[in-house]
Amino acid sequence: MPNPELDPKRAEPEPAESRPVAQPIDWGDFRDHLATADREGHRKWLFPKQPSGSFYRGRTLVSWALLIILFTGPFIRIRGNPLLMLNIVERKFIILGQIFWPQDMIISAVTILVFLTGIIVFTAAFGRLWCGWVCPQTVLMEMVFRKIEYLIEGDSFAQRALAKAPWTSKKMLKRALKHGVFLALSFLVGNTLLAYIIGSGQLFHIVTDNPARHLHGLGFMVLFALLFYAIFARFREQACTFICPYGRLQSTLLDENSIVVAYDFKRGEKRGPLRNSQTLEQRKAGGTGDCIECRQCVTVCPTGIDIRNGTQMECVHCTACIDACDSIMDKVGQRRGLIRYASLNGIERGETLRFTPRLAGYCVVLAALVAFWGFLVFTRSDVSTTLLRAPGALFQQMPDGHFSNLYTIKVVNKTSRAMPISLKLESPAGDLQVMGANLVAPPEQLAQASVLIELDRSRMLPGKTQLRVGVYSQGRKLETLKTVFIGPRDDTK
Numbered sequence: 001m002p003n004p005e006l007d008p009k010r011a012e013p014e015p016a017e018s019r020p021v022a023q024p025i026d027w028g029d030f031r032d033h034l035a036t037a038d039r040e041g042h043r044k045w046l047f048p049k050q051p052s053g054s055f056y057r058g059r060t061l062v063s064w065a066l067l068i069i070l071f072t073g074p075f076i077r078i079r080g081n082p083l084l085m086l087n088i089v090e091r092k093f094i095i096l097g098q099i100f101w102p103q104d105m106i107i108s109a110v111t112i113l114v115f116l117t118g119i120i121v122f123t124a125a126f127g128r129l130w131c132g133w134v135c136p137q138t139v140l141m142e143m144v145f146r147k148i149e150y151l152i153e154g155d156s157f158a159q160r161a162l163a164k165a166p167w168t169s170k171k172m173l174k175r176a177l178k179h180g181v182f183l184a185l186s187f188l189v190g191n192t193l194l195a196y197i198i199g200s201g202q203l204f205h206i207v208t209d210n211p212a213r214h215l216h217g218l219g220f221m222v223l224f225a226l227l228f229y230a231i232f233a234r235f236r237e238q239a240c241t242f243i244c245p246y247g248r249l250q251s252t253l254l255d256e257n258s259i260v261v262a263y264d265f266k267r268g269e270k271r272g273p274l275r276n277s278q279t280l281e282q283r284k285a286g287g288t289g290d291c292i293e294c295r296q297c298v299t300v301c302p303t304g305i306d307i308r309n310g311t312q313m314e315c316v317h318c319t320a321c322i323d324a325c326d327s328i329m330d331k332v333g334q335r336r337g338l339i340r341y342a343s344l345n346g347i348e349r350g351e352t353l354r355f356t357p358r359l360a361g362y363c364v365v366l367a368a369l370v371a372f373w374g375f376l377v378f379t380r381s382d383v384s385t386t387l388l389r390a391p392g393a394l395f396q397q398m399p400d401g402h403f404s405n406l407y408t409i410k411v412v413n414k415t416s417r418a419m420p421i422s423l424k425l426e427s428p429a430g431d432l433q434v435m436g437a438n439l440v441a442p443p444e445q446l447a448q449a450s451v452l453i454e455l456d457r458s459r460m461l462p463g464k465t466q467l468r469v470g471v472y473s474q475g476r477k478l479e480t481l482k483t484v485f486i487g488p489r490d491d492t493k
Protein backbone atom coordinates (compact mmCIF):
# COMPACT_ATOMS: atom_id res chain seq x y z
CA MET A 1 0.00 0.00 0.00
CA PRO A 2 1.51 3.41 -0.97
CA ASN A 3 2.48 5.69 1.85
CA PRO A 4 0.13 8.70 1.57
CA GLU A 5 2.84 10.95 2.98
CA LEU A 6 5.05 10.18 -0.04
CA ASP A 7 2.27 10.27 -2.65
CA PRO A 8 2.94 13.31 -4.95
CA LYS A 9 -0.75 13.37 -5.97
CA ARG A 10 -2.11 13.54 -2.43
CA ALA A 11 -4.34 16.52 -1.78
CA GLU A 12 -2.83 19.54 -0.02
CA PRO A 13 -4.21 19.92 3.53
CA GLU A 14 -7.08 22.36 3.85
CA PRO A 15 -6.06 25.71 5.38
CA ALA A 16 -7.10 25.74 9.05
CA GLU A 17 -9.32 28.80 8.70
CA SER A 18 -11.45 27.19 5.97
CA ARG A 19 -12.15 23.99 8.01
CA PRO A 20 -15.44 23.87 9.96
CA VAL A 21 -14.59 24.17 13.68
CA ALA A 22 -17.60 22.15 14.84
CA GLN A 23 -20.88 20.83 13.56
CA PRO A 24 -23.71 23.30 14.08
CA ILE A 25 -25.94 22.40 17.02
CA ASP A 26 -29.40 21.13 16.15
CA TRP A 27 -31.45 22.74 18.92
CA GLY A 28 -34.46 20.67 17.90
CA ASP A 29 -32.60 17.43 18.66
CA PHE A 30 -32.44 16.59 22.36
CA ARG A 31 -29.24 14.59 21.80
CA ASP A 32 -27.40 17.66 20.59
CA HIS A 33 -27.54 19.78 23.73
CA LEU A 34 -28.04 19.66 27.48
CA ALA A 35 -31.53 20.25 28.82
CA THR A 36 -30.01 22.46 31.51
CA ALA A 37 -27.84 24.71 29.31
CA ASP A 38 -28.92 27.63 27.13
CA ARG A 39 -27.54 28.57 23.70
CA GLU A 40 -24.68 30.52 25.26
CA GLY A 41 -23.75 27.50 27.37
CA HIS A 42 -25.00 29.07 30.60
CA ARG A 43 -26.84 26.96 33.10
CA LYS A 44 -30.63 26.95 32.84
CA TRP A 45 -31.94 26.94 36.39
CA LEU A 46 -34.77 24.44 36.75
CA PHE A 47 -38.03 25.12 38.54
CA PRO A 48 -39.70 21.70 38.51
CA LYS A 49 -43.34 21.61 39.49
CA GLN A 50 -44.07 19.74 42.71
CA PRO A 51 -45.27 16.24 41.80
CA SER A 52 -48.35 14.70 43.33
CA GLY A 53 -49.75 11.23 42.96
CA SER A 54 -49.40 7.68 44.20
CA PHE A 55 -45.72 7.30 43.30
CA TYR A 56 -44.84 10.57 45.01
CA ARG A 57 -46.72 9.47 48.13
CA GLY A 58 -44.95 6.11 48.06
CA ARG A 59 -41.57 7.75 47.65
CA THR A 60 -42.35 10.13 50.51
CA LEU A 61 -43.07 7.19 52.82
CA VAL A 62 -39.93 5.33 51.72
CA SER A 63 -37.83 8.47 52.11
CA TRP A 64 -39.10 9.03 55.67
CA ALA A 65 -38.03 5.51 56.58
CA LEU A 66 -34.63 6.01 54.91
CA LEU A 67 -34.08 9.40 56.54
CA ILE A 68 -34.80 7.94 59.97
CA ILE A 69 -32.25 5.18 59.29
CA LEU A 70 -29.74 7.69 57.89
CA PHE A 71 -29.87 10.10 60.81
CA THR A 72 -30.15 7.52 63.59
CA GLY A 73 -27.66 5.05 62.04
CA PRO A 74 -24.57 6.36 63.87
CA PHE A 75 -26.40 6.10 67.22
CA ILE A 76 -27.88 2.61 66.76
CA ARG A 77 -25.75 0.00 68.52
CA ILE A 78 -25.56 -3.72 67.85
CA ARG A 79 -23.57 -5.56 70.54
CA GLY A 80 -22.06 -2.19 71.51
CA ASN A 81 -20.97 -1.33 67.97
CA PRO A 82 -22.52 1.21 65.58
CA LEU A 83 -24.84 -0.04 62.84
CA LEU A 84 -22.47 1.37 60.21
CA MET A 85 -19.07 3.04 60.51
CA LEU A 86 -16.61 3.54 57.67
CA ASN A 87 -13.42 4.80 59.28
CA ILE A 88 -11.18 5.12 56.25
CA VAL A 89 -8.42 6.84 58.24
CA GLU A 90 -7.99 3.96 60.72
CA ARG A 91 -9.02 1.30 58.17
CA LYS A 92 -11.75 0.09 60.49
CA PHE A 93 -15.19 -0.69 59.11
CA ILE A 94 -18.33 -1.67 60.99
CA ILE A 95 -21.28 -3.06 59.07
CA LEU A 96 -24.42 -4.20 60.91
CA GLY A 97 -22.47 -4.07 64.18
CA GLN A 98 -19.67 -6.35 62.89
CA ILE A 99 -16.14 -4.90 62.94
CA PHE A 100 -14.02 -5.56 59.87
CA TRP A 101 -10.27 -5.22 59.98
CA PRO A 102 -7.65 -5.24 57.24
CA GLN A 103 -7.28 -8.96 58.18
CA ASP A 104 -10.81 -9.61 56.81
CA MET A 105 -9.53 -9.53 53.27
CA ILE A 106 -11.80 -12.28 51.95
CA ILE A 107 -14.94 -10.67 53.29
CA SER A 108 -13.84 -7.28 51.94
CA ALA A 109 -13.19 -8.81 48.52
CA VAL A 110 -16.57 -10.61 48.50
CA THR A 111 -18.29 -7.41 49.67
CA ILE A 112 -16.82 -5.49 46.73
CA LEU A 113 -17.75 -8.36 44.39
CA VAL A 114 -21.32 -8.47 45.71
CA PHE A 115 -21.57 -4.70 45.43
CA LEU A 116 -20.34 -4.56 41.83
CA THR A 117 -22.27 -7.63 40.71
CA GLY A 118 -25.33 -6.37 42.54
CA ILE A 119 -25.15 -3.06 40.69
CA ILE A 120 -24.79 -4.78 37.33
CA VAL A 121 -27.52 -7.36 37.92
CA PHE A 122 -29.87 -4.92 39.61
CA THR A 123 -29.49 -2.25 36.93
CA ALA A 124 -29.87 -4.74 34.08
CA ALA A 125 -33.12 -5.98 35.63
CA PHE A 126 -34.64 -2.93 37.32
CA GLY A 127 -32.93 0.05 35.67
CA ARG A 128 -32.24 2.94 38.03
CA LEU A 129 -34.70 2.00 40.74
CA TRP A 130 -31.93 2.80 43.22
CA CYS A 131 -31.55 6.38 41.95
CA GLY A 132 -35.21 7.26 42.20
CA TRP A 133 -36.12 5.60 45.47
CA VAL A 134 -33.06 5.02 47.64
CA CYS A 135 -30.08 7.15 46.58
CA PRO A 136 -29.27 9.64 49.39
CA GLN A 137 -28.73 12.40 46.81
CA THR A 138 -32.26 12.01 45.38
CA VAL A 139 -33.89 11.42 48.74
CA LEU A 140 -32.29 14.50 50.33
CA MET A 141 -32.68 16.71 47.25
CA GLU A 142 -36.23 15.85 46.24
CA MET A 143 -37.75 14.85 49.55
CA VAL A 144 -36.07 17.31 51.93
CA PHE A 145 -34.45 20.35 50.31
CA ARG A 146 -36.91 20.66 47.42
CA LYS A 147 -39.91 20.30 49.74
CA ILE A 148 -38.54 23.06 51.97
CA GLU A 149 -38.13 25.21 48.86
CA TYR A 150 -41.76 24.58 47.86
CA LEU A 151 -42.81 25.47 51.39
CA ILE A 152 -40.92 28.77 51.48
CA GLU A 153 -41.00 29.95 47.86
CA GLY A 154 -44.07 28.18 46.54
CA ASP A 155 -44.46 25.90 43.52
CA SER A 156 -42.73 26.20 40.16
CA PHE A 157 -44.63 29.27 38.94
CA ALA A 158 -44.09 31.23 42.18
CA GLN A 159 -40.40 30.31 42.22
CA ARG A 160 -39.93 31.56 38.66
CA ALA A 161 -41.69 34.80 39.53
CA LEU A 162 -39.56 35.24 42.65
CA ALA A 163 -36.35 34.62 40.69
CA LYS A 164 -37.30 37.37 38.21
CA ALA A 165 -38.61 39.80 40.85
CA PRO A 166 -36.48 42.75 42.05
CA TRP A 167 -34.76 42.41 45.43
CA THR A 168 -37.55 43.59 47.67
CA SER A 169 -37.54 42.97 51.43
CA LYS A 170 -40.04 40.12 50.88
CA LYS A 171 -37.73 38.39 48.40
CA MET A 172 -34.72 38.92 50.65
CA LEU A 173 -36.59 37.48 53.61
CA LYS A 174 -37.67 34.40 51.66
CA ARG A 175 -34.21 33.78 50.26
CA ALA A 176 -32.52 34.34 53.63
CA LEU A 177 -34.96 31.96 55.30
CA LYS A 178 -34.48 29.30 52.62
CA HIS A 179 -30.69 29.47 52.62
CA GLY A 180 -30.57 29.64 56.41
CA VAL A 181 -32.60 26.41 56.64
CA PHE A 182 -30.48 24.86 53.85
CA LEU A 183 -27.28 25.70 55.74
CA ALA A 184 -28.62 24.28 59.01
CA LEU A 185 -29.72 21.09 57.25
CA SER A 186 -26.41 20.79 55.43
CA PHE A 187 -24.65 21.10 58.78
CA LEU A 188 -26.81 18.26 60.10
CA VAL A 189 -26.13 16.09 57.02
CA GLY A 190 -22.40 16.86 57.17
CA ASN A 191 -22.21 15.95 60.86
CA THR A 192 -24.10 12.73 60.20
CA LEU A 193 -21.59 11.80 57.50
CA LEU A 194 -18.75 12.59 59.90
CA ALA A 195 -20.38 10.38 62.55
CA TYR A 196 -20.43 7.53 60.01
CA ILE A 197 -16.70 8.03 59.48
CA ILE A 198 -15.33 8.65 62.97
CA GLY A 199 -18.20 7.36 65.12
CA SER A 200 -20.83 9.29 67.07
CA GLY A 201 -18.81 9.11 70.32
CA GLN A 202 -15.80 10.79 68.72
CA LEU A 203 -18.05 13.40 67.08
CA PHE A 204 -19.69 14.17 70.43
CA HIS A 205 -16.23 14.49 71.98
CA ILE A 206 -15.16 16.99 69.28
CA VAL A 207 -18.29 19.07 69.84
CA THR A 208 -18.09 19.13 73.63
CA ASP A 209 -14.32 19.31 74.21
CA ASN A 210 -12.02 22.33 73.96
CA PRO A 211 -12.23 23.41 70.27
CA ALA A 212 -8.47 24.17 70.17
CA ARG A 213 -7.79 20.44 70.54
CA HIS A 214 -9.96 19.45 67.57
CA LEU A 215 -9.17 21.92 64.83
CA HIS A 216 -9.03 19.14 62.22
CA GLY A 217 -12.36 17.68 63.27
CA LEU A 218 -14.04 21.09 63.39
CA GLY A 219 -12.54 21.93 60.02
CA PHE A 220 -14.11 18.81 58.52
CA MET A 221 -17.47 19.66 60.09
CA VAL A 222 -17.46 23.06 58.40
CA LEU A 223 -16.12 21.61 55.13
CA PHE A 224 -18.81 18.90 54.95
CA ALA A 225 -21.55 21.42 55.81
CA LEU A 226 -20.42 23.78 53.04
CA LEU A 227 -20.05 20.89 50.58
CA PHE A 228 -23.60 19.67 51.17
CA TYR A 229 -24.94 23.21 51.06
CA ALA A 230 -23.23 23.71 47.68
CA ILE A 231 -24.67 20.42 46.39
CA PHE A 232 -28.26 20.89 47.53
CA ALA A 233 -28.59 24.66 47.16
CA ARG A 234 -26.68 25.14 43.89
CA PHE A 235 -25.28 22.06 42.19
CA ARG A 236 -28.44 19.93 42.47
CA GLU A 237 -29.28 17.71 39.47
CA GLN A 238 -25.77 18.23 38.08
CA ALA A 239 -24.44 15.86 40.77
CA CYS A 240 -26.38 13.08 39.01
CA THR A 241 -25.64 14.09 35.43
CA PHE A 242 -22.02 15.27 35.66
CA ILE A 243 -20.49 13.58 38.71
CA CYS A 244 -22.20 10.25 39.42
CA PRO A 245 -20.78 7.49 37.19
CA TYR A 246 -23.85 5.30 37.63
CA GLY A 247 -25.94 7.24 35.11
CA ARG A 248 -23.18 6.92 32.53
CA LEU A 249 -22.84 3.19 33.17
CA GLN A 250 -26.52 2.84 32.45
CA SER A 251 -26.11 2.72 28.68
CA THR A 252 -23.88 -0.33 28.97
CA LEU A 253 -26.01 -2.11 31.55
CA LEU A 254 -29.53 -1.67 30.25
CA ASP A 255 -31.06 -3.79 27.52
CA GLU A 256 -34.47 -4.06 25.91
CA ASN A 257 -35.77 -6.15 28.84
CA SER A 258 -34.64 -3.77 31.59
CA ILE A 259 -37.42 -2.10 33.50
CA VAL A 260 -37.18 1.67 33.23
CA VAL A 261 -39.42 4.70 33.52
CA ALA A 262 -40.59 4.78 29.93
CA TYR A 263 -43.01 6.58 27.66
CA ASP A 264 -45.25 4.21 25.73
CA PHE A 265 -44.52 5.64 22.28
CA LYS A 266 -46.76 3.08 20.59
CA ARG A 267 -49.72 4.33 22.55
CA GLY A 268 -48.73 8.00 22.76
CA GLU A 269 -47.68 8.77 19.18
CA LYS A 270 -48.46 10.61 17.11
CA ARG A 271 -48.90 13.19 19.81
CA GLY A 272 -51.14 16.23 19.43
CA PRO A 273 -53.09 18.69 21.58
CA LEU A 274 -56.60 17.74 22.68
CA ARG A 275 -59.20 19.96 21.04
CA ASN A 276 -62.55 20.65 22.64
CA SER A 277 -64.25 20.03 19.32
CA GLN A 278 -62.81 16.53 19.12
CA THR A 279 -63.86 13.33 20.91
CA LEU A 280 -61.30 10.73 21.87
CA GLU A 281 -62.70 8.39 19.21
CA GLN A 282 -62.34 11.07 16.52
CA ARG A 283 -58.82 11.72 17.72
CA LYS A 284 -57.92 8.04 17.47
CA ALA A 285 -59.58 7.71 14.10
CA GLY A 286 -57.47 10.63 12.88
CA GLY A 287 -54.30 8.69 13.82
CA THR A 288 -53.47 10.75 16.90
CA GLY A 289 -52.13 8.92 19.95
CA ASP A 290 -52.87 9.36 23.63
CA CYS A 291 -50.23 12.01 24.34
CA ILE A 292 -51.99 15.35 24.36
CA GLU A 293 -48.74 17.33 24.29
CA CYS A 294 -49.47 19.02 27.62
CA ARG A 295 -45.78 18.77 28.65
CA GLN A 296 -46.68 18.14 32.30
CA CYS A 297 -44.15 15.29 32.30
CA VAL A 298 -41.43 17.79 31.37
CA THR A 299 -42.62 20.46 33.84
CA VAL A 300 -42.21 18.14 36.83
CA CYS A 301 -38.88 16.64 35.78
CA PRO A 302 -36.10 17.60 38.24
CA THR A 303 -33.46 17.06 35.55
CA GLY A 304 -35.32 19.04 32.89
CA ILE A 305 -35.61 16.27 30.29
CA ASP A 306 -38.48 15.05 28.15
CA ILE A 307 -38.98 11.34 28.84
CA ARG A 308 -40.85 11.04 25.54
CA ASN A 309 -37.45 11.18 23.83
CA GLY A 310 -36.65 7.79 25.34
CA THR A 311 -34.36 6.56 28.11
CA GLN A 312 -31.73 9.19 28.80
CA MET A 313 -28.67 9.38 31.00
CA GLU A 314 -30.15 12.34 32.94
CA CYS A 315 -33.25 10.41 34.01
CA VAL A 316 -32.97 9.48 37.69
CA HIS A 317 -36.20 7.45 37.58
CA CYS A 318 -37.86 9.66 40.15
CA THR A 319 -41.33 8.74 38.77
CA ALA A 320 -42.54 12.37 38.87
CA CYS A 321 -43.45 12.18 35.16
CA ILE A 322 -45.49 8.99 35.78
CA ASP A 323 -47.58 10.79 38.39
CA ALA A 324 -47.94 13.90 36.20
CA CYS A 325 -49.03 11.93 33.14
CA ASP A 326 -51.38 9.69 35.14
CA SER A 327 -53.20 12.74 36.46
CA ILE A 328 -53.56 14.05 32.90
CA MET A 329 -54.84 10.68 31.68
CA ASP A 330 -57.42 10.73 34.51
CA LYS A 331 -58.55 14.18 33.43
CA VAL A 332 -58.97 13.30 29.78
CA GLY A 333 -60.61 9.97 30.54
CA GLN A 334 -57.80 7.78 29.24
CA ARG A 335 -56.27 4.77 30.92
CA ARG A 336 -53.24 5.47 33.13
CA GLY A 337 -49.72 4.30 32.31
CA LEU A 338 -48.78 6.26 29.19
CA ILE A 339 -45.56 6.81 31.13
CA ARG A 340 -44.87 3.85 33.40
CA TYR A 341 -42.32 1.33 34.58
CA ALA A 342 -41.85 -0.84 31.50
CA SER A 343 -39.23 -2.49 29.34
CA LEU A 344 -38.71 -1.67 25.67
CA ASN A 345 -39.89 -5.15 24.75
CA GLY A 346 -42.91 -4.69 26.98
CA ILE A 347 -43.87 -1.50 25.15
CA GLU A 348 -43.19 -2.77 21.65
CA ARG A 349 -45.16 -5.99 22.21
CA GLY A 350 -47.81 -4.28 24.31
CA GLU A 351 -47.21 -6.56 27.29
CA THR A 352 -47.85 -5.45 30.84
CA LEU A 353 -45.03 -5.71 33.36
CA ARG A 354 -44.50 -9.30 34.37
CA PHE A 355 -42.06 -11.34 36.33
CA THR A 356 -40.14 -12.93 33.47
CA PRO A 357 -37.86 -15.98 33.90
CA ARG A 358 -34.94 -13.64 33.22
CA LEU A 359 -35.97 -11.39 36.08
CA ALA A 360 -36.48 -14.39 38.33
CA GLY A 361 -32.98 -15.59 37.39
CA TYR A 362 -31.48 -12.21 38.25
CA CYS A 363 -33.25 -12.22 41.60
CA VAL A 364 -31.94 -15.70 42.38
CA VAL A 365 -28.36 -14.65 41.51
CA LEU A 366 -28.67 -11.53 43.66
CA ALA A 367 -30.21 -13.42 46.56
CA ALA A 368 -27.49 -16.10 46.36
CA LEU A 369 -24.75 -13.48 46.40
CA VAL A 370 -26.25 -11.63 49.33
CA ALA A 371 -26.81 -14.92 51.20
CA PHE A 372 -23.17 -15.89 50.61
CA TRP A 373 -22.01 -12.53 51.90
CA GLY A 374 -24.32 -12.84 54.92
CA PHE A 375 -22.97 -16.33 55.59
CA LEU A 376 -19.38 -15.06 55.53
CA VAL A 377 -20.21 -12.11 57.78
CA PHE A 378 -22.25 -13.93 60.38
CA THR A 379 -20.04 -17.03 60.59
CA ARG A 380 -16.91 -14.93 60.79
CA SER A 381 -14.74 -15.59 63.84
CA ASP A 382 -14.51 -12.86 66.49
CA VAL A 383 -10.75 -13.27 66.53
CA SER A 384 -8.03 -13.71 63.96
CA THR A 385 -5.32 -16.00 65.34
CA THR A 386 -1.92 -17.14 64.12
CA LEU A 387 0.24 -19.75 65.82
CA LEU A 388 3.80 -19.86 64.51
CA ARG A 389 6.91 -21.60 65.76
CA ALA A 390 9.18 -19.17 67.62
CA PRO A 391 11.83 -17.99 65.17
CA GLY A 392 15.17 -19.72 65.59
CA ALA A 393 13.94 -22.18 68.25
CA LEU A 394 14.58 -25.89 67.68
CA PHE A 395 12.85 -28.81 69.41
CA GLN A 396 14.03 -29.77 72.85
CA GLN A 397 14.09 -33.12 74.57
CA MET A 398 12.89 -32.99 78.17
CA PRO A 399 14.39 -35.08 81.01
CA ASP A 400 11.26 -37.29 80.98
CA GLY A 401 11.84 -38.11 77.29
CA HIS A 402 9.09 -35.83 75.93
CA PHE A 403 9.87 -33.40 73.14
CA SER A 404 8.87 -29.73 73.19
CA ASN A 405 8.44 -26.91 70.64
CA LEU A 406 8.06 -23.22 71.41
CA TYR A 407 5.45 -21.15 69.52
CA THR A 408 4.18 -17.58 69.43
CA ILE A 409 0.43 -16.98 69.33
CA LYS A 410 -1.00 -13.68 68.05
CA VAL A 411 -4.67 -12.94 68.61
CA VAL A 412 -6.43 -9.98 66.95
CA ASN A 413 -9.63 -9.26 68.86
CA LYS A 414 -12.15 -7.93 66.31
CA THR A 415 -14.83 -7.19 68.90
CA SER A 416 -15.24 -4.21 71.19
CA ARG A 417 -15.04 -6.33 74.37
CA ALA A 418 -12.08 -7.98 76.08
CA MET A 419 -11.77 -11.69 75.25
CA PRO A 420 -10.06 -14.23 77.53
CA ILE A 421 -8.38 -16.78 75.25
CA SER A 422 -7.54 -20.38 76.05
CA LEU A 423 -5.91 -23.01 73.82
CA LYS A 424 -6.36 -26.76 73.70
CA LEU A 425 -4.18 -29.27 71.86
CA GLU A 426 -6.76 -31.34 69.99
CA SER A 427 -4.52 -33.72 68.11
CA PRO A 428 -2.36 -35.56 68.77
CA ALA A 429 -2.61 -35.88 72.55
CA GLY A 430 -0.01 -33.85 74.42
CA ASP A 431 0.52 -30.88 76.72
CA LEU A 432 0.00 -27.23 75.82
CA GLN A 433 0.98 -24.38 78.09
CA VAL A 434 0.44 -20.65 77.51
CA MET A 435 3.40 -18.93 79.15
CA GLY A 436 2.91 -16.02 81.52
CA ALA A 437 -0.37 -14.66 82.88
CA ASN A 438 -3.78 -15.51 81.45
CA LEU A 439 -4.07 -14.58 77.80
CA VAL A 440 -6.67 -11.82 77.36
CA ALA A 441 -7.11 -10.01 74.04
CA PRO A 442 -8.07 -6.36 74.71
CA PRO A 443 -10.99 -4.94 72.66
CA GLU A 444 -10.09 -4.19 69.05
CA GLN A 445 -6.42 -4.93 69.74
CA LEU A 446 -3.72 -7.54 69.32
CA ALA A 447 -2.45 -9.79 72.11
CA GLN A 448 0.44 -12.21 71.90
CA ALA A 449 2.05 -14.86 74.10
CA SER A 450 4.52 -17.74 73.96
CA VAL A 451 3.11 -21.26 73.88
CA LEU A 452 4.99 -24.44 74.81
CA ILE A 453 3.75 -27.76 73.36
CA GLU A 454 5.06 -31.10 74.57
CA LEU A 455 4.54 -34.45 72.89
CA ASP A 456 5.39 -37.94 73.88
CA ARG A 457 7.74 -39.61 71.38
CA SER A 458 5.16 -42.28 70.67
CA ARG A 459 2.78 -39.58 69.30
CA MET A 460 5.35 -38.07 66.96
CA LEU A 461 6.19 -38.82 63.37
CA PRO A 462 9.78 -38.63 62.16
CA GLY A 463 10.59 -34.99 61.29
CA LYS A 464 7.28 -33.15 61.31
CA THR A 465 4.02 -33.90 63.10
CA GLN A 466 0.82 -32.04 62.19
CA LEU A 467 -0.93 -30.40 65.15
CA ARG A 468 -4.48 -29.13 65.58
CA VAL A 469 -5.02 -26.50 68.28
CA GLY A 470 -8.47 -25.25 69.32
CA VAL A 471 -8.90 -21.56 70.25
CA TYR A 472 -11.56 -20.98 72.93
CA SER A 473 -13.05 -18.03 74.74
CA GLN A 474 -15.21 -18.62 77.80
CA GLY A 475 -15.86 -22.20 76.75
CA ARG A 476 -16.85 -21.25 73.18
CA LYS A 477 -14.70 -22.56 70.38
CA LEU A 478 -13.64 -19.74 68.05
CA GLU A 479 -11.45 -21.53 65.56
CA THR A 480 -9.06 -24.42 64.94
CA LEU A 481 -5.43 -23.74 64.08
CA LYS A 482 -3.06 -26.04 62.25
CA THR A 483 0.68 -26.03 62.77
CA VAL A 484 3.62 -28.43 62.75
CA PHE A 485 5.67 -29.92 65.55
CA ILE A 486 9.33 -30.46 64.74
CA GLY A 487 11.06 -33.53 66.12
CA PRO A 488 14.09 -35.67 65.33
CA ARG A 489 14.13 -37.28 61.89
CA ASP A 490 15.97 -40.36 63.12
CA ASP A 491 13.42 -42.78 64.57
CA THR A 492 16.10 -44.53 66.67
CA LYS A 493 16.52 -41.53 68.99
Ligand code: SF4
Pocket residue numbers: 263268290291292293294295296297298308324325328338339
Ligand atom coordinates in the same frame (compact mmCIF):
# COMPACT_ATOMS: atom_id res chain seq x y z
S1 SF4 B 1 -47.80 14.30 30.53
FE1 SF4 B 1 -48.47 12.59 29.28
S2 SF4 B 1 -49.92 13.49 27.89
FE2 SF4 B 1 -48.80 15.19 28.73
S3 SF4 B 1 -47.10 15.50 27.30
FE3 SF4 B 1 -46.36 14.11 28.86
S4 SF4 B 1 -46.73 12.09 27.99
FE4 SF4 B 1 -47.99 13.51 26.83
Ligand code: SF4
Pocket residue numbers: 261297300301302303304305306307314315316317318319320321322
Ligand atom coordinates in the same frame (compact mmCIF):
# COMPACT_ATOMS: atom_id res chain seq x y z
S1 SF4 C 1 -37.83 11.74 33.08
FE1 SF4 C 1 -39.36 11.27 34.64
S2 SF4 C 1 -38.42 9.73 35.95
FE2 SF4 C 1 -36.79 10.63 34.71
S3 SF4 C 1 -35.96 12.22 36.02
FE3 SF4 C 1 -37.50 13.20 34.72
S4 SF4 C 1 -39.39 13.10 35.91
FE4 SF4 C 1 -37.95 11.70 36.87
